Amino acid sequence: MQYTLIDAGVNLTNHQFDGQHQEVLARAKEVGVKHMLIIGCDISSSEESLALAAHYNQYATSGIHPHDAKTATPELEQQLTQLAQNEQVIAIGECGLDYNRDFSPRDVQRDVFRRQLALAEKLNLPVYLHERDASEDMLTILKEFTVRGVLHCFTGNAQALSGYLNLGLYIGITGWVCDERRGKELQQLIPSIPIERLLIETDAPFLIPRTVKPKPKSRRNEPALLHYVCDTLAQLYGIPACDVAKHTSENFNRLFGLEKK
Secondary structure, three states, rough: OOOEEEEEEEEEOOOHHHHOOHHHHHHHOOEEEEEEOOOOOOOHHHHHHHHHHHHHOEEEEEEEOHHHHHHHOOOHHHHHHHHOOOEEEEEEEEEEEEOOOOOOOOHHHHHHHHHHHHHHHHHHOEEEEEOOOOOOHHHHHHHHOOEEEEOOOOOOOHHHHHHHHHHHEEEEEEEHHHHOOOOOOHHHHHHHHOOEEEEOOOOOOOOOOOOOOOOOOOOOOOOHHHHHHHHHHHHOOOOOHHHHHHHHHHHHHHHOOOOOO
């Protein structure tokens, strides 16, 4: 492979990677994935993500996923601020709204989301956003703040995409786009995403691309498979995969203020 990639979202603290971090990162590096953003979903996983990022010279987010919003305490802002003092932490999140599973009450999700947006605004950090079946409320709340960030693992419709782009957000695309069944609508929307606002991510260990050949015995996704997402996006944009890699790496560095690092 003649190009390098940045994986803009990896759940490296997931139990499926226990005891295998070094091997997973080595396989990623072998195929050109040099950097990755390790996602924090609650205080505990945010601390673990930071530790992994520091150990392996990667990046991390710190935040509370909407699934875990019910676990947020009054000390949330203090906890996240302390984590964000570390140079490896480059975004607040994964935060947002999920009305698909409703693992936390919706009013609690909205409150915890607002608290994290306010903190990101105060700390001048980007936000790493999650949204499922909640774009209307998501857009309404985002307009209350002045933040920059990425809509992680976008799988919404044209109206939602337009709303997020109008707010200046970047759009994260995963292996969902490689799915010939449920990814059809997303595939049609890809040309509507300006290449300057595109990020690519695995969301590993989830969403393994269905284009992986030969079919792996394990259904676990990992950063070494990011190039399958890149290749599919190249086909949809009608440009070489190396151009997708170049743009998405530049976009990642620009969004997270890493150009000079």
